[in-house]
Structures are given as structure tokens and as C-alpha cells.
Amino acid sequence: MNKNTAFSFQGVNGAYSELAGKNLYPDSKSIPCKTFEEMFECVRNKKADIAIVPIENSRAGRVADTQRLIPDSNLVIVGEYFLEVNHYLLSLPGTKIKDIKRIHSHEQAITQCRNNILNFNKEMIVAADTAGAAKMVSELNSKEDAAIASKLAAETYNLQILEENFQDSENNVTRFLIMANDLQFPDKNDKELMTTLVFELKSIPAALYKSLGGLASNGVNMTKLESYINPKGFDVAQFYADIEGHPHSNNVKLALEEMKYFCKRIDILGVYKMSDFRKK
Numbered sequence: 001m002n003k004n005t006a007f008s009f010q011g012v013n014g015a016y017s018e019l020a021g022k023n024l025y026p027d028s029k030s031i032p033c034k035t036f037e038e039m040f041e042c043v044r045n046k047k048a049d050i051a052i053v054p055i056e057n058s059r060a061g062r063v064a065d066t067q068r069l070i071p072d073s074n075l076v077i078v079g080e081y082f083l084e085v086n087h088y089l090l091s092l093p094g095t096k097i098k099d100i101k102r103i104h105s106h107e108q109a110i111t112q113c114r115n116n117i118l119n120f121n122k123e124m125i126v127a128a129d130t131a132g133a134a135k136m137v138s139e140l141n142s143k144e145d146a147a148i149a150s151k152l153a154a155e156t157y158n159l160q161i162l163e164e165n166f167q168d169s170e171n172n173v174t175r176f177l178i179m180a181n182d183l184q185f186p187d188k189n190d191k192e193l194m195t196t197l198v199f200e201l202k203s204i205p206a207a208l209y210k211s212l213g214g215l216a217s218n219g220v221n222m223t224k225l226e227s228y229i230n231p232k233g234f235d236v237a238q239f240y241a242d243i244e245g246h247p248h249s250n251n252v253k254l255a256l257e258e259m260k261y262f263c264k265r266i267d268i269l270g271v272y273k274m275s276d277f278r279k280k
Contacts, residue, residue, distance in 0.1 A: 005049040008033050008042035014131035014153030020083045020176045021052040022152075036065055040073040043181060051075065053177040057085070059169055060108040062226055067240055070177070070269060071198045077270025079178035080194065082277035087113055087172070089163035090134050090154050091146040097162060104133035105148035113148055115168040122146075134159055173277075177270075185271045188246040192274040194223075195247050200264045201237040207262045208237065214258025215243065218251040246271060 006029035009017035018030050031048050033039040042048045053070065056062045070077075087109055091100060103110075103117055104125040110117070117124055127133035127147075134153035137145050146162065147153070154161050177196075186193055201207040215222055224242035245252040247268055259266060 005029070006031055006047070007050045007052050008039045008048035009052045010034075010036045010039045010054075011129040012131045012135055014134055014150060014156035015129055016083060016085060016131075016150050016174060017052045017054055017176065018131070019150050019152045020081055020174075023083070024052075024081055024178070036069050040069065040075055040179075043075055043179065044073075046181070049180065050078070051179045052081075053179055054174055055177050056175050056224075057108060057112070058171055058173045059112045059167070063108070064228075066177075067226060068228060070179075071240070071267065073179065075179040075181060076183040077177050077196050077272055078180045078184065079272045080275045081176045081178060082275050083174045083176060085112070085167065085172045085174050086151070086164060087148050087166040088151055088154055088161050089146055089166045090137065090149055090157075090159040091162050092137070092141065092143055093158075093160045095143040095146070095160060095162065099143040100146045101144040103146050103148060104136060106130045106133070109148045112167045112169075112172055116163075116166055131156070178272075179270075183270070185248070186246065186273065188248040190246070190273070193244070193246050193271060194274050195243050195245060195252065195271050196241070196269040197243070197266055198238065198240050198269060199259065199266045201239070202262055202264055203237075204262070208239070211259045211262040214255040217258070218255040220245055220252055220255045244274075 007021045008031045009021055010033050012032050021030055031042055039051050043051045053066050054063045055066055100122055102123045102125050104127045106129045107126045109130050110124050130149040131153045133147035134149040134157050137147040138157040221244040226240045
């Protein structure tokens with residue numbers, strides 16, 4: 001990416017998604033979007049080159065909305081990025097902890113800071129997103145309200161940092177997917193590749209067990225498997241998976257061919273280089 005490119009993200013300026021995008025592409029333009037649907041649409045309409053998409057957090061688990069929307073986004077995954085999240089407790093300048101009655105933030109941030117909030121004996125208020133909570137606190141102009149958000153949000157909305165590292169655990173990492181319009185497979189001989197796919201099982205006994213058996217027998221490592229309800233109904237089993245390797249390499253190709261016997265469909269959502277963060 002160069003200086004003339006742009007990325008879209010869900011939330012308002014100061015969101016962790018924007019922070020991730022700026023860490024990756026510091027010279028690029030960031031485009032805030034009200035919803036994940038709008039974020040994807042921004043890339044489809046070529047107002048942005050890529051979308052920065054949160055997919056899971058080491059403390060709070062998967063981001064259900066994005067995992068549900070990604071398969072039908074008509075975008076492809078071209079990379080991944082791991083952001084080590086440092087939550088900040090933010091307030092109006094001059095506020096002290098004892099002044100605060102309510103702490104606002106996204107439900108995932110609330111979950112990640114729950115023990116600290118309880119220790120301070122403050123009311124938890126769920127907001128649409130972390131940066132939106134910071135913006136709201138700046139507009140409320142009340143010392144009784146604080147927000148959990150990023151340092152970027154503090155700078156954006158001129159808020160005071162009361163506490164840093166406010167999360168309950170130091171191991172607080174959010175994984176983001178980088179998504180674009182064009183599917184460009186890396187060379188199958190490249191090392192440390194990841195393939196993301198969605199598959200829908202046939203309604204037969206042991207379909208999941210047998211479909212995953214193809215991965216095992218061909219030495220393909222799976223790093224993520226999530227099930228979710230298909231819009232077609234509760235009896236349709238659909239799964240989102242990350243596997244190591246390239247779909248055109250011999251072992252992955254054979255594994256996918258075996259899976260086809262037990263699946264109604266298999267859709268490749270992206271093939272991309274693994275993040276160096278996985279080596280830590």
C-alpha cells in the first residue's frame with residue numbers, strides 16, 4: 001500500500017481497528033464506518049482498498065458479527081494482523097477515580113476489563129464501540145462518566161488517561177483480517193501460508209468427523225474451527241476454518257478433495273501469509 005491508498009474500519013476515529021490499520025499502513029487514509037456492512041461496502045465500491053476486520057480476541061473469543069458477515073461480503077482475505085490490546089480508562093481532564101459512577105465501552109472491552117471495573121465498584125454501560133464511548137464521554141462533559149478505549153481515542157477526543165493496562169489479563173490480543181476485492185493467491189511453494197474456508201456439511205451421520213479426517217490423514221494442521229447457524233435453518237451445519245498451507249499444495253488439495261464427499265460446498269475465503277506474531 002502507498003500514500004494514496006485507504007482502509008475502512010467499523011467505528012469512529014480512535015477505534016482499535018483504526019489503530020491496527022495505522023500500525024500496518026501509517027501513511028494511508030482511514031475511513032470510519034457505522035457498521036460492518038458499510039465497512040465491506042466501502043471496499044466493494046472502491047472507496048477504500050482494504051477493510052480492517054476484527055475476527056477474534058484472546059480473552060473474549062470470536063467477533064460473531066464479522067464471522068457471520070465475512071462469507072457473504074464478496075471480499076477476500078489477503079492478510080492477518082495481531083494487535084496487542086492495551087485498554088485505557090479515560091475521563092475528562094481533572095477527574096479522579098472516586099468521581100466516576102459509570103464506565104462505558106464495547107461489550108468485548110467490558111468483558112476484558114470486568115474484574116477491574118468490579119474492583120472499582122462502577123456501573124458497566126455497554127456502548128456500540130470503544131472509541132464511540134470515548135467520544136460520548138467527551139461530549140457528556142460529566143466527571144461521573146468514563147470510557148474504556150485506546151490511547152488513540154484519548155488523543156482524538158482530548159481525554160485524560162486515568163489507568164493504562166486496564167484489562168484483567170496481560171494476554172489480550174485481537175486478531176484482524178485484512179480484506180480486499182481481488183483474490184491473489186500466493187505461490188503454492190511459499191512457506192507459512194494460511195487458508196481460510198467455509199464449508200457446509202451434508203446431513204449424514206459423522207459428516208464433520210469424516211470431513212476433518214481428510215485433514216488429519218494428509219497432515220494438514222487446523223488452527224481454527226467455528227460453527228454457526230446458516231440462514232437456511234437450524235438443521236444446516238456450517239463451519240468457518242483456518243488451515244495451514246496452500247489449497248493447491250499436494251496435501252491440502254488431497255484433504256479438500258476428501259472433504260468434498262461429506263460437504264455440500266466448500267468456499268475458499270482467502271490464502272495469505274501467516275503473521276509473524278504466530279511465532280511468538
